[in-house]
Amino acid sequence: MNLTLRIWRQKGPEDKGRMVTYPVDDVSPDMSFLEMLDVLNERLILAGEDPVAFDHDCREGICGMCGLMINGDAHGPQRGTTACQLHMRQFTDGETIDIEPWRASAFPVIKDLVVNRGALDKIIAAGGYITAPTGSAPEAHSTPVAKANADAAFESAACIGCGACVAACPNGSGMLFTAAKLTQLSLLPQGQPERYTRVIGMVDAHDEAGFGGCTNAGECTPACPKGIPLNTIGRLNRDYLQATAKGAGNTPGS
Amino acid sequence: MAVTGILLALFLIAHMLGNLKVFTGETSFDHYAHWLRDIGKPLLPGVWFLWILRTVLVVAVVAHIVAATVLARRARAARPVKYAHRKKINGSYAARTMRWGGVIILLFVIYHLLDLTTGTLNPVGNESKPYGNVVADFAPERWYVTLFYTLAIVAVGFHLRHGAFSAFRSLGQQTPRGERRARTAALVFAVLLCAGYLVVPFAVLTGLVS
Numbered sequence: 001m002n003l004t005l006r007i008w009r010q011k012g013p014e015d016k017g018r019m020v021t022y023p024v025d026d027v028s029p030d031m032s033f034l035e036m037l038d039v040l041n042e043r044l045i046l047a048g049e050d051p052v053a054f055d056h057d058c059r060e061g062i063c064g065m066c067g068l069m070i071n072g073d074a075h076g077p078q079r080g081t082t083a084c085q086l087h088m089r090q091f092t093d094g095e096t097i098d099i100e101p102w103r104a105s106a107f108p109v110i111k112d113l114v115v116n117r118g119a120l121d122k123i124i125a126a127g128g129y130i131t132a133p134t135g136s137a138p139e140a141h142s143t144p145v146a147k148a149n150a151d152a153a154f155e156s157a158a159c160i161g162c163g164a165c166v167a168a169c170p171n172g173s174g175m176l177f178t179a180a181k182l183t184q185l186s187l188l189p190q191g192q193p194e195r196y197t198r199v200i201g202m203v204d205a206h207d208e209a210g211f212g213g214c215t216n217a218g219e220c221t222p223a224c225p226k227g228i229p230l231n232t233i234g235r236l237n238r239d240y241l242q243a244t245a246k247g248a249g250n251t252p253g254s
Numbered sequence: 255m256a257v258t259g260i261l262l263a264l265f266l267i268a269h270m271l272g273n274l275k276v277f278t279g280e281t282s283f284d285h286y287a288h289w290l291r292d293i294g295k296p297l298l299p300g301v302w303f304l305w306i307l308r309t310v311l312v313v314a315v316v317a318h319i320v321a322a323t324v325l326a327r328r329a330r331a332a333r334p335v336k337y338a339h340r341k342k343i344n345g346s347y348a349a350r351t352m353r354w355g356g357v358i359i360l361l362f363v364i365y366h367l368l369d370l371t372t373g374t375l376n377p378v379g380n381e382s383k384p385y386g387n388v389v390a391d392f393a394p395e396r397w398y399v400t401l402f403y404t405l406a407i408v409a410v411g412f413h414l415r416h417g418a419f420s421a422f423r424s425l426g427q428q429t430p431r432g433e434r435r436a437r438t439a440a441l442v443f444a445v446l447l448c449a450g451y452l453v454v455p456f457a458v459l460t461g462l463v464s
């Protein structure tokens with residue numbers, strides 16, 4: 001396959017940045033999208049040019065590091081797939097592919113396609129955990145959990161924190177991420193003691209980080225490589241309403 | 255957004271039911287219109303109830319607009335650099351047009367008040383004869399008025415389709431099954447309301463009401 005890539009190049013956080021066109025020839029349809037970028041980078045290095053910086057780690061769709069806006073689609077055209085698991089057979093020979101970083105004020109560009117997603121860590125730090133040390137995994141039957149709750153919690157827990165929901169959202173909102181990280185705990189017994197302080201803390205951290213507000217536009221779920229459902233945000237909303245109605249929260253000592 | 259939106263949607267239902275009284279004849283419709291001014295009369299003097307209702311509605315409209323503006327400003331600040339290549343958005347047309355749709359509805363409401371409340375832009379504008387005002391408004395030779403009303407009502411329908419679902423979600427609708435129900439309910443509500451509103455101008459246009 002012969003492709004034309006238009007890639008966002010930005011030398012550093014202060015650089016203005018621009019789209020630069022690169023022709024890439026002899027791309028195998030069996031390459032992953034990131035392998036195709038590796039091929040481009042090898043050629044750029046041989047030619048003495050600066051390679052394109054992009055985030056990646058596991059390359060098997062579970063770490064959440066890679067994240068590219070490919071032709072205006074977060075993680076590319078294939079649903080439920082991270083950019084690293086996307087194969088070039090999804091594209092046609094001779095196609096022009098636009099590659100951009102996630103665009104959000106909470107995700108400042110570090111270089112080229114690499115953004116700082118530390119804002120997501122701030123949301124987690126504001127309550128996306130339980131404070132009690134629980135040791136190793138307990139005997140599964142010792143704490144009964146309703147099957148539906150276990151399934152929904154597992155669905156939320158599949159979030160890899162890649163930031164595609166923010167990138168796809170017309171409001172630049174991180175509500176799907178926040179809701180997933182929140183409800184994986186609020187659906188389980190271990191998450192109950194801090195349930196209502198957690199939701200206030202995480203939503204406040206989300207808003208402080210400069211993310212937009214959710215308007216239920218529904219762009220996030222189709223972009224999510226793990227398919228976190230939109231109704232997860234409804235669970236967050238319900239917890240938030242209950243938490244604000246209850247007042248200070250229910251955590252002893254807080 | 256959700257709470258003020260629900261208040262306004264409740265008003266829309268009441269307003270639509272009132273409009274449909276046009277089919278019961280001139281006397282009945284005018285009687286209804288005059289009764290609106292006298293609700294709560296033994297308890298409250300004159301048009302007090304009407305003004306209380308109007309105040310609640312204005313507060314709801316203003317709060318709705320303020321909340322929408324805050325959301326729009328936050329959205330703008332959250333994405334200072336736009337995408338060079340942005341796909342057509344996956345979500346519904348209704349969800350995409352909430353902001354501009356809302357502006358259009360606001361402009362329509364201002365026109366509508368000048369037309370059928372104050373009578374300034376109405377060809378008859380007789381405050382004591384609301385039935386006559388309505389019939390004169392949607393007369394066949396004023397087809398452009400009917401057209402404008404139709405477009406505005408359809409805009410309201412789209413706004414309600416996403417707005418009603420979104421209100422359920424904001425108030426804690428949380429299951430996938432409930433989401434399907436909420437979306438269906440919002441669609442049915444929007445379609446019924448549109449039909450209820452549009453039947454009046456079209457009845458006048460076709461001569462069913464004269």
